[in-house]
Amino acid sequence: MNHQSTPSSIWIRIFPFLLWLRQSNAQSIRADVMAGVTGAVIVLPQGVAYAMIAGMPPEYGLYAAIVPAIIAALFGSSWHLISGPTAALSIVVFTTISPMATPGSSEFVQLALTLTLLAGLFQLVLGLVRMGTLVNFISHSVVIGFTSGAAILIATSQLKNVFGIDIPSGESFAHTWVELFHEIDQTNYYNLLVAVVTIMVALAIKKWLNKIPNMLIAMIVGSVLAFFLGAEEHGIALVGSIPAELPPFSSPSFSFSILRDLMPGALAIGLLGLVEAVSIARSVAIYSNQRIDGNQEFIGQGLSNIAGAFFSGYASSGSFTRTGVNYSAGAKSPLAAIVAAVALALIILMLAPLTAYVPIASMAGILLIVSYNLIDVHHIKSIALASRSEFAVLMVTFIATLFLHLEFAIYVGVMLSLVIYLNRTSKPNIVTLAPDPNSIRHRLTNVLRKPLTECPQLKIIRIDGSLFFGAVDYVQKHLQEIPEAHVLIVCSGINFIDVAGAEMLAHEAKRRRALGGGLYFSNMKIRARNIFERGGYLADINPEMIFDVKTDAIKTIIARLETARCHSCSARIFEECQQF
Structure with missing residues (x-):
């Protein structure tokens, strides 16, 4: 059937009037x-x-x-x-x-x-x-x-x-x-x-x-x-x-x-x-x-x-x-x-x-x-x-x-x-997220919509927009202004990352490791991850810092936080914080 329909579709693409001519009637x-x-x-x-x-x-x-x-x-x-x-x-x-x-x-x-x-x-x-x-x-x-x-x-x-x-x-x-x-x-x-x-x-x-x-x-x-x-x-x-x-x-x-x-x-x-x-x-x-x-x-x-x-x-x-x-x-x-x-x-x-x-x-x-x-x-x-x-x-x-x-x-x-x-695409929306204790499974919620307590050692953000050369400077400046040592980027809103974007993230990952923290990723789309793999950027980013879901990323990151600060912290916003 596919072999029969293909020539017809080709002719319609070349002569689009064939489509409406077929559908014409006296009325x-x-x-x-x-x-x-x-x-x-x-x-x-x-x-x-x-x-x-x-x-x-x-x-x-x-x-x-x-x-x-x-x-x-x-x-x-x-x-x-x-x-x-x-x-x-x-x-x-x-x-x-x-x-x-x-x-x-x-x-x-x-x-x-x-x-x-x-x-x-x-x-x-x-x-x-x-x-x-x-x-x-x-x-x-x-x-x-x-x-x-x-x-x-x-x-x-x-x-x-x-x-x-x-x-x-x-x-x-x-x-x-x-x-x-x-x-x-x-x-x-x-x-x-x-x-x-x-x-x-x-x-x-x-x-x-x-x-x-x-x-x-x-x-x-x-x-x-x-x-x-x-x-x-x-x-x-x-x-x-x-x-x-x-x-x-x-x-x-x-x-x-x-x-x-x-x-x-x-x-x-x-x-x-x-x-x-x-x-x-x-x-x-x-x-x-x-x-x-x-x-x-x-x-x-x-x-x-x-x-x-x-x-x-x-x-x-x-x-x-x-x-x-x-x-x-x-x-x-x-x-x-x-x-x-x-x-x-x-x-x-x-x-x-x-x-x-x-x-x-x-x-x-x-x-x-x-x-x-x-x-x-x-x-x-x-x-x-x-x-x-x-x-x-x-x-x-x-x-x-x-x-x-x-x-x-x-x-x-x-x-x-x-x-x-x-101008619009060069400034993607960067949303700060925190778990909502009143929601099912402590769902991550935009802190601008609802005032929520954040972890003093871990910053969770979601970037809504493509990371291309025009947006690199804006996103990099935002990341460098985050005081927390550990940063988790929820990548569900990123449809595309170009070479400049991948290089910027790799550089930011190295910088945070040198400061004793880390840059983590979750919910990354396959198209975006392919850029890291083909360009060789995983050597700087480390594949272990990329997670399929947010929950796995948070569990891993909390295990790497400063334990002393966790014991004295009063926020306790994650389920994993109960161990402290």
Whole structure:
């Protein structure tokens, strides 16, 4: 039976869509089709708006939601995640490429495709080498701080379109606000009216008619208003018509100098895209009771961006809005994402010319709403109340996002995440234990939870955490501050000991022997003990000092204590003390 199941499992690992295809039935397919059509309608205004943020022609925002979305659905692990262009990735694409080419130009588009290819390759490699846990090292505070900063940048970049003011693209956050302040008297009030009406209609529909696509309806209302106001006569800029064609084949640049210049931005986009996708997939999986394979998501996102680079799609990742709508609409499998992509392609073929009537001010209003929704006020308040250090990380990432190049802001966030992780793991919890006379068999209990008498000659501690090079100094300092000559370390909480940790313990064992005491171990896990054996550290530690259970260790240690002190001791906390 095992020989029969092995080939099947291998094929499923290579082609994960085989699993959900087998489980599909008429009822699930019907639900996926309905959810997919809903998703296609949702992405129509979003795709165009995100392309504007990225500095790409509007049709590329829709192309990025077709082929990449299909590939991510086929090769990812989440049954509800919808991939496509996102606000955060779009603004990183813009800030990375805008210093190198004019936004909207053919050169800019080719650089964006090359950037997407590099990001996809980076993601695919991480997935193939099983680095799916990498996203766990980027704290939630960093993601919220970066997303909030990106939201402010997006809103800032669209204010010129809301007010109809001419501000050059690619200006810094601060400079854009300075220019806006100086040019505010040049406001085009027709433009402003279209943007405000679009925003009000979108918010009203979301509040009172939340079953219908509020952004799409608001965009249509804004377009109709611009038409009756006389867009051309009053300087209301329009998006322009989108080609009524499927995503055309495209070719990224393979110039070494371009690849070199784009690599830092590609790494940042790849990492941010993975964090977005896996975080969204896991948040939905909580409700769907599905287990997410991080490595498979890495592979799916990598393949989707690689494919997108050759089919006119710029950097894509999991979309929080569309994924939430997909799940709420009753999607049962990734087939819904494929249906959404196909439906979007049909919509482009039929309705693309209508975008010629969409005012840019209306799209800017939609983006202001998107920006507002990106700022997670609830979690920001929770982090501020729960942890000062986490809130500090959030604020540093937020400020870096506003005032540094976005790819460097992401690196700052990643480095801060690693610093937090190392700071926590480098200080394992060290608990002092003592027998509780009121418990069965005098169970060893944490003295901080219950005030208990301790032995004046023997200190019993439990280390909860791994003993690796980063934690060595902290643990060694704690051990050297223990005045008792004999120390028993309960190792049940130690999952891993590296060479530096083993050397430190061996050195401490020798030091205590020289002082007439000893360092003892109990409940040591096999993985940790193997380090002592393979590294030859047992010569210093002495195998006789390592015990399987605490009771055996305590019996042996008490026999080695100073008898005179035991006779005059009033503590008598161990059963073995009765002999004195």
